[in-house]
Amino acid sequence: MTDLRQNASTETIDSTKLQDFDRLHIDDVIEYVNAGLRAIPGPMELYNRYLRQRWDVNELDFSQDAIDWREKMTQEERDTFLIVSQGFHHGERNVEAELPAFMMGADEEDKVFISSHIEDEARHTVFFDRFFREGVQVQGESIMDVLDASYEFRTIPGAGATGLLSYVADELARNPYDAKARVRYATIYHLFIEGVGALSAMKITLGYCRQRGFLPGYYKGFTATCRDEARHVQYGMGFLQSSIRKDPSLAEEIYDMLRIILELNAANNRQTSFAALGLNTEELRRFNIIQMVRKLTDVGIPLPDDLKKLIDSMFPEITGG
Amino acid sequence: MSTTELFTEDGARRVQELLTSWPDATEQADARKVATYWDYFERKRKAFDGTFAFGVRGADGEVPAYVAVTFGDEGAASVRAAGEAEALDGAKLAIVASAEDWAALVAGYDIGKAMTYHKLPLRVGSAATMLRNAYLVHELIVIFTRVAAGAPVAA
Numbered sequence: 001m002t003d004l005r006q007n008a009s010t011e012t013i014d015s016t017k018l019q020d021f022d023r024l025h026i027d028d029v030i031e032y033v034n035a036g037l038r039a040i041p042g043p044m045e046l047y048n049r050y051l052r053q054r055w056d057v058n059e060l061d062f063s064q065d066a067i068d069w070r071e072k073m074t075q076e077e078r079d080t081f082l083i084v085s086q087g088f089h090h091g092e093r094n095v096e097a098e099l100p101a102f103m104m105g106a107d108e109e110d111k112v113f114i115s116s117h118i119e120d121e122a123r124h125t126v127f128f129d130r131f132f133r134e135g136v137q138v139q140g141e142s143i144m145d146v147l148d149a150s151y152e153f154r155t156i157p158g159a160g161a162t163g164l165l166s167y168v169a170d171e172l173a174r175n176p177y178d179a180k181a182r183v184r185y186a187t188i189y190h191l192f193i194e195g196v197g198a199l200s201a202m203k204i205t206l207g208y209c210r211q212r213g214f215l216p217g218y219y220k221g222f223t224a225t226c227r228d229e230a231r232h233v234q235y236g237m238g239f240l241q242s243s244i245r246k247d248p249s250l251a252e253e254i255y256d257m258l259r260i261i262l263e264l265n266a267a268n269n270r271q272t273s274f275a276a277l278g279l280n281t282e283e284l285r286r287f288n289i290i291q292m293v294r295k296l297t298d299v300g301i302p303l304p305d306d307l308k309k310l311i312d313s314m315f316p317e318i319t320g321g
Numbered sequence: 322m323s324t325t326e327l328f329t330e331d332g333a334r335r336v337q338e339l340l341t342s343w344p345d346a347t348e349q350a351d352a353r354k355v356a357t358y359w360d361y362f363e364r365k366r367k368a369f370d371g372t373f374a375f376g377v378r379g380a381d382g383e384v385p386a387y388v389a390v391t392f393g394d395e396g397a398a399s400v401r402a403a404g405e406a407e408a409l410d411g412a413k414l415a416i417v418a419s420a421e422d423w424a425a426l427v428a429g430y431d432i433g434k435a436m437t438y439h440k441l442p443l444r445v446g447s448a449a450t451m452l453r454n455a456y457l458v459h460e461l462i463v464i465f466t467r468v469a470a471g472a473p474v475a476a
Contacts, residue, residue, distance in 0.1 A: 094437060151434065157353045158459045163437035167448040170439065184449065260452045267361035267456055 010035055013227060018055040021220040026206035029223055030199050033230040034291075037298040040238035043113035046231045050116040053231075055224050057126045062217040065135035072214060080276040081205060082136070082153040087160070088201050089128035089150045091193065091321030093143075094162040096121035101169035102185050105176030113235055120228045121321065127221045135218060156268045161193050161261060161319050183243050183250045187257040189321075190236020194229055195295045197319035200288055202226050204316075208277035233295075240299045251301045262310040269315050284316045324423040327469040328377050328386035330402045335468045336388060337400035343464060358456060365457040367396040373454075373461060374408040376417035376444065385417050390461060414446035414458070427469040432462050 008028045016024055041049070069078065096118060103114040125143065132138040132146050140146040159166075168188055172181045202222065209219040243250050274281055292311050296303060303311070326332055339345070344359060369392040376385035387408035390400050409415055418426075422440045426432060435441050441462070443451060451458065 090437075151431065154433075155353055157351070157358065157433065158456055159433040159436040163433055164452050164455055166437055166439050167443060167451045170442060171448040181448075188452075256449065257452075260449065263361070264452070264455060267358050268355065269357045270355045 014049070014053070016227070018059055018220060018224055021223040022216055024223055026202060026210060026223060026226065029226045029230075030203060032227065033195075033199065033233050034294055034298075036230055036234040037237050037294075040234055040241065040298075042238070043107075043109045043235060046235050047109075047113045047116050049231060050113070050120070050228075053227060054116075054119075055123075057123050057130065057221065060127070060130065060217045060221045062130060062134035065131065065215045065217045066137065068214040069135050069137070072212075074276070076276040077208070079153075080274060081208070082150070083155055083272065084201050084204050084274075084277075085128070085131070086150040086153040088198070088320035089125075089132065090147060090154075091162040091198070091319050092121050092124040092128055093147060093321075094165055095189065095193070095321035096125055098165045098169040098189075101173040101176070102182065102189075104173065105178070105182060110235075110239075113231075117232055117235070120232070124225050124228070124321075127225060131218050131221070135215065155272065156270065161188060161197065161264070161317065162321050164264075165189055165193070179243065179247065179250060180253050183240065183253040184257045186236050186240050186243075187254045188261060190233060191240065191254070191295050191299070192258070192261050192292075193319050193321055194236060195233045196288055196291045197317045198229055198321065199226075199291050200284055200316050201320045202229075203287060204274050204277055204279050204284065207279060211278050237295060237298045244299060244301060254296075254299070254301060255304060255307055258307055259310065262307075262314055265314050265317050266310070268317075272316070274316075281316065285314070288314060288316050322469050322471055324377060324420055324427060324469055325386075327423070327465060328375075328388050328402060332468060333388045333400045333402045335472075336390070336464055337398060339464045339468060339472060340390070340398055340400065340461070343460065348460075348463065361456050362460055363396070365454050366392060366398075369413075369454060369457065371413040372408075372411060373458065374403070374412040374415035374445070375461070375465060376405070376408065376415065377423055378417055378419045387415075387417075388465070409445055412445050414450055414454070415444040416441050416458070416462075417444045418442075423465075423469070426462065427466045432459055432466075 008024055010032060013024060013029060013032045099114060099118045103111050106114055129143050129146050132150050138146055138149045140149055165188060168185050172185050175181060206219060206222055209215045274284060289311055322332060348354065372389050372391040374387045374389045376387040378385050384405045387403045387405060388400060389403045389408045390398055392398050418441050422435060426435060
């Protein structure tokens, strides 16, 4: 991680190969997620981008990560890092498992793209499985063993947003063409989990890796993951945008789901400190709010006053997928 | 008390007693559950006007047994064992799990994981109602597991 360029162009990020991801700055990749929202690509364009950008999780090398983890990071840094990365580990798995419900009622072009999205999530699950096994040295015979082990680092009670996605997916699977249920799904997943929470987890852990020069395998793989998330967020915001254009009354479904999620978010307001990873909690909170407002602006709906107040008081949620 | 006994009048009575003074000292000491979490629990308990039904599936072909928790009057709850028709009649939310999954929860399997992995599916109610009351439901299930595990309650 010696040649970090800032202000990398969209074209540079578009075409970066896995071995060169350590040369990208995470803030540029986060901006790349949002830049694509100005003219949202269609599902086949996103699918073709997936074919060009797909990377091989087995090419990553976590041997230096294991040394950094064991010998260079402090206990406080490790503890904070685990709180954040376990959320993403489970988020990836949960989305991999719940996306088929969203795919069932989608247009055929959309199904093609969503199939690539599911593969992305499966690959990200394997990425975190490898990081926890080889970097953190978590033991386990199966993927579920490692998921169970990383769950122990969870600091909030209950299922959380990606866990509760199971209920939204169940409802959608029972009636896959229900436009309201599809919008509710895209709101909790594409908008909130992926478009807001995931970017925070990326900023926290990748910012730390960048500043300290630690965990190169994680940095490469998770930065590549962030680029994948750009396709997912852009697809999801495009879906919500076109749904609202077809039927403006569906905005109420977005508002209602956001009120529910933000009420759950407020219930777990534990003021987690990310200082050990070099990030100020208030800075991260503002980052979250900006991401949320940008996504709603891109969808093209105004913010009711009550929702604006809820968003203004939201705190960083450790999620992803 | 076995998992099967939980879904009886005696189990319902014990759930009601524990719920009346919830959270108890053990739960209040859980560092994951911060003050805002308990504020949410209290707010939802007082605001919810209707019935949550929790059921256990029997062997193939058997009708599940239920305990129904009805809230009203600023959070006061009445809890009763009920057959399926009675439990589901007017229930805003009903969750039915297998006896094996209830037993795992009683043995300490994480409720959040069980929700995530579709082991506590909705029989009645919308996903929005479930999410809108997620931590209230979570705490009710904690109470059920504590009763089944033999938590001491007033006679």
